[in-house]
Amino acid sequence: MKDFAGTPGTLTALGLRISQCIFAAGSITAMATASTFFNFTAFCYLIASMGLQVIWSFGLALLDAYALIQKKVLHNSILVSLFVVGDWVTATLSLAAASASAGITVLLFDDVKHCSYLSECEKYQFSIALAFLSWITIAISSLIMLWLLAAG
Numbered sequence: 269m270k271d272f273a274g275t276p277g278t279l280t281a282l283g284l285r286i287s288q289c290i291f292a293a294g295s296i297t298a299m300a301t302a303s304t305f306f307n308f309t310a311f312c313y314l315i316a317s318m319g320l321q322v323i324w325s326f327g328l329a330l331l332d333a334y335a336l337i338q339k340k341v342l343h344n345s346i347l348v349s350l351f352v353v354g355d356w357v358t359a360t361l362s363l364a365a366a367s368a369s370a371g372i373t374v375l376l377f378d379d380v381k382h383c384s385y386l387s388e389c390e391k392y393q394f395s396i397a398l399a400f401l402s403w404i405t406i407a408i409s410s411l412i413m414l415w416l417l418a419a420g
Contacts, residue, residue, distance in 0.1 A: 273412075274409065274412035275342075275343065275416050276328075276335065276342035276343070276347070276351060276413075277336060277340060277341055277343075278336075279336065281332045281409070282332040282333055284405050284408060284409050284412075285325045285329035285332055287405045288405045288409070289321075289322055289325040289326050289329060291399070291402035291405065292319075292322045292362075292402040293318075293322050294398040295314065295395045295399040296315055296318045298391050298392075298394045299318075299391065299392065299395035300315065302388050302391040302392060305392070308369075308376075310368040310369045311372070311395075313364075313368060314368070317361045317362050317365035317366075318365070318399060318402065320361060321406065325358075325406070328351070328354075343416070345420075348416055348417050349417060351413045352413045352414050355410035362402055362406055363403050365399065366399035366402075366403055369392070369395070369399065370396050370400075373389070377389050377392070
């Protein structure tokens with residue numbers, strides 16, 4: 269398999285995984301500090317999706333760190349196939365959750381003018397922005413993994 273930036277066991281892959289984890293954890297934190305997030309199913313789905321993202325990204329970040337310390341290459345085709353499937357599943361869930369939450373935010377807080385507390389709205393918007401940033405980094409990782417698998 270080819271060796272390029274973002275492949276498992278490289279510093280770029282570790283950076284992507286850590287940024288995914290940080291953005292997802294920030295999204296959870298921002299949403300969980302809002303007192304009424306549980307009233308909206310999309311926001312609960314966002315927290316669940318970002319929780320899965322944190323677990324997946326943190327696990328792969330640990331694997332990347334271990335590979336860097338041991339100076340091992342993680343280019344086993346079965347392992348890369350697992351990374352591809354996991355990245356695509358988490359990327360799809362993250363995009364769906366962020367999009368649904370953004371739709372609810374626009375509908376309730378801009379169109380219906382339902383937001384009576386400005387700080388709550390800002391927490392929702394910040395959480396959704398972090399969720400989209402997490403999705404961007406997982407999308408980059410998933411495309412790199414797919415490219416690595418296709419390059420054989």
